[in-house]
Amino acid sequence: xxxxxxxxxxxxxxxxxxxxxxxxxxxxxxxxxxxxxxxxxxxxxxxxxxxxxxxxxxxxxxxxxxxxxxxxxxxxxxxxxxxxxxxxxxxxxxxxxxxxxxxxxxxxxxxxxxxxxxxxxxxxx
Amino acid sequence: xxxxxxxxxxxxxxxxxxxxxxxxxxxxxxxxxxxxxxxxxxxxxxxxxxxxxxxxxxxxxxxxxxxxxxxxxxxxxxxxxxxxxxxxxxxxxxxxxxxxxxxxxxxxxxxxxxxxxxxxxxxxxxxxxxxxxxxxx
Numbered sequence: 001x002x003x004x005x006x007x008x009x010x011x012x013x014x015x016x017x018x019x020x021x022x023x024x025x026x027x028x029x030x031x032x033x034x035x036x037x038x039x040x041x042x043x044x045x046x047x048x049x050x051x052x053x054x055x056x057x058x059x060x061x062x063x064x065x066x067x068x069x070x071x072x073x074x075x076x077x078x079x080x081x082x083x084x085x086x087x088x089x090x091x092x093x094x095x096x097x098x099x100x101x102x103x104x105x106x107x108x109x110x111x112x113x114x115x116x117x118x119x120x121x122x123x124x125x
Numbered sequence: 126x127x128x129x130x131x132x133x134x135x136x137x138x139x140x141x142x143x144x145x146x147x148x149x150x151x152x153x154x155x156x157x158x159x160x161x162x163x164x165x166x167x168x169x170x171x172x173x174x175x176x177x178x179x180x181x182x183x184x185x186x187x188x189x190x191x192x193x194x195x196x197x198x199x200x201x202x203x204x205x206x207x208x209x210x211x212x213x214x215x216x217x218x219x220x221x222x223x224x225x226x227x228x229x230x231x232x233x234x235x236x237x238x239x240x241x242x243x244x245x246x247x248x249x250x251x252x253x254x255x256x257x258x259x260x261x262x
Contacts, residue, residue: 037248047232051232079255104224105226120221125190
């Protein structure tokens with residue numbers, strides 16, 4: 001019994017080590033898989049707070065910016081940009097260069113207007 | 126646009142990855158504006174829709190034209206939006222290159238569970254198109 005225990009203990013310890021390592025690796029992969037999101041809206045608005053409360057648990061690397069001052073360079077460390085505002089037709093409309101290629105979600109009327117400015121088929125109808 | 130997407134969700138990863146979007150269907154009256162467009166007169170009196178948000182307002186948000194969305198290499202209609210001013214099949218959620226337009230207006234706290242999950246999935250989905258700007262305008 002004693003021998004069996006010792007023989008079994010070593011593989012068990014190795015197994016624990018392997019599982020532990022695998023768990024760490026999995027955690028790292030999962031963390032890497034979470035897109036780094038930049039929410040661009042109206043700073044301090046209730047709508048911005050609403051988005052932050054919703055997105056933060058899902059995207060730990062969430063950052064925010066002001067749509068009125070948005071510059072594509074702000075998005076260089078993000079994977080996905082969300083362009084939104086708590087107004088529609090009188091919201092700021094940043095001018096994006098034609099070669100802007102960051103993955104971006106445009107929201108609502110202001111999103112459609114920004115899309116129209118860029119000549120996109122998802123623009124305002 | 127109204128508060129709902131129209132019709133059955135398409136077979137697409139944006140409705141299942143990473144979150145399964147479970148649409149709760151309702152029957153809503155066919156908007157009069159639909160009748161003005163080709164085929165509109167043949168639509169039934171009610172249409173199958175699923176709520177994306179609950180703001181209590183009939184209007185808000187925006188749809189995009191479906192014209193030209195299906196003949197471009199890098200555009201997709203992900204969800205038609207129920208609307209009372211344009212045509213049936215107008216785009217509520219769609220993609221062109223690295224841009225995904227979410228036409229609904231509500232902040233997340235006023236989205237339905239299905240709406241919230243679809244929005245989160247859209248973030249994961251559009252990431253795949255980072256660095257891939259529209260090929261056509």
